[in-house]
Amino acid sequence: MSGLIDHLAGTRWRQVDVVESTGSTNADLAVAASIEDIDGRVLVARHQTAGRGRHDRTWTTGPSGALTFSVGVRVGAATSAMGWLSLLAGVAVADALARTTMFDAVPGVKWPNDVLIGERKVAGVLSEYSTRVLAGGSGRDGQAVIGIGVNTSMTPDQLPVPEATSVFVETGRAIDDDELAVDILRELDVELAMWPSRLDELAQEYRSKCVTLGQRVRLVLPGDNELIGTAVDVDAQGRLLVTADGGSTTAVAAGDVTHLRA
Ligand code: BT5
Structure with a gap:
């Protein structure tokens, strides 16, 4: 090296x-x-x-x-x-x-x-x-x-x-x-x-x-809360924008993503 x-x-x-x-x-x-x-x-x-x-x-x-x-x-x-x-x-x-x-x-x-x-x-x-x-x-x-x-x-x-x-x-x-x-x-x-x-x-x-964008995802957030929806974009803070089935979009700063198969 x-x-x-x-x-x-x-x-x-x-x-x-x-x-x-x-x-x-x-x-x-x-x-x-x-x-x-x-x-x-x-x-x-x-x-x-x-x-x-x-x-x-x-x-x-x-x-x-x-x-x-x-x-x-x-x-x-x-x-x-x-x-x-x-x-x-x-x-x-x-x-x-x-x-x-x-x-x-x-x-x-x-x-x-x-x-x-x-x-x-x-x-x-x-x-x-x-x-x-x-x-x-x-x-x-x-x-x-x-x-x-x-x-x-x-x-x-x-x-x-x-x-x-x-x-x-x-x-x-x-x-x-x-x-x-x-x-x-x-x-x-x-x-x-x-x-x-x-x-x-x-x-x-x-x-x-990014292979996450456009996918249906399950997110485990700090505190073990869960969010399921579609990963639509990243924002200026690097947060993942996830649109839930009901239509509301959440900006997620930290969490673990599982890609769900459609
Ligand atoms: C990461 O965390 O993926 C961050 C890894 C950063 C490692 C580098 S090495 C140089 C520098 N010095 C350090 O001490 N760290 C950085 P996270 O997303 O939390 O993933 C951790 C999880 O990945 C673990 O709980 C395991 O399930 C899995 N894992 C552990 N070792 C792995 C490996 N070698 N390859 C793939 N997955 C692994």
């Missing part, structure tokens, strides 16, 4: 650290760098022992066969467009996968943070916002750490849940984790340059990749 930084010249990614093993790259990066220094940093772990998903869930990858890394972005005060960070990272992964490998099915994004091949999850994104004290205690500023996990070479017996898949399982081909990381990072750099000022263009790209 030492050569990885050479392939990122001209992008915002100016420091890439690689560790053999750690608990969670998201947890580490959130505290490793100062707020003044976090922007443009990347932390890659060859092996992650306490990977995090959303809502205190775990991201399990085993000893090999996965790409796990986090990036830091200094974002200032939380904006209403914060929800878009996960969405655009998912698009970057789907795009990079589509370019790197030959799949029978085109990789797509499932709102909010899954990358799917067919109906199965090949990658997940966890975006976390926090504020940090500035050097000298002269105030606070905000940062986002975006974590990406891709099942690259995992064999069928290494997949942690039946809904998971890997690039290897789908294509029978091994994939170079470093090359994929470079591709995702280059893509993410372009998208972050458009965030949050050019959300319309990002939304257009997201719509073209």
Whole structure:
């Protein structure tokens, strides 16, 4: 991975650290760098022992066969467009996968943070916002750490849940984790340059990749409430707009989607 930084010249990614093993790259990066220094940093772990998903869930990858890394972005005060960070990272992964490998099915994004091949999850994104004290205690500023996990070479017996898949399982081909990381990072750099000022263009790209839109869905919302309806669009906050059978439309900021078959 030492050569990885050479392939990122001209992008915002100016420091890439690689560790053999750690608990969670998201947890580490959130505290490793100062707020003044976090922007443009990347932390890659060859092996992650306490990977995090959303809502205190775990991201399990085993000893090999996965790409796990986090990036830091200094974002200032939380904006209403914060929800878009996960969405655009998912698009970057789907795009990079589509370019790197030959799949029978085109990789797509499932709102909010899954990358799917067919109906199965090949990658997940966890975006976390926090504020940090500035050097000298002269105030606070905000940062986002975006974590990406891709099942690259995992064999069928290494997949942690039946809904998971890997690039290897789908294509029978091994994939170079470093090359994929470079591709995702280059893509993410372009998208972050458009965030949050050019959300319309990002939304257009997201719509073209999102397999949730147009589908009949069941959403489990925080607090275990349930919503069934048709996913019609995403809004400027990255929320999923769901029209229930009665005709009312709800904007959903967080939740788990199941695609229902018509
Ligand atoms: C996610 O959460 O999908 C976010 C995954 C983010 C992982 C990256 S790796 C680098 C960085 N450092 C971290 O600590 N995290 C980030 P969520 O949508 O909540 O999905 C979690 C659920 O996916 C789990 O409850 C399992 O059901 C399933 N799952 C766990 N490991 C998986 C895997 N390797 N592949 C597919 N599904 C998995």
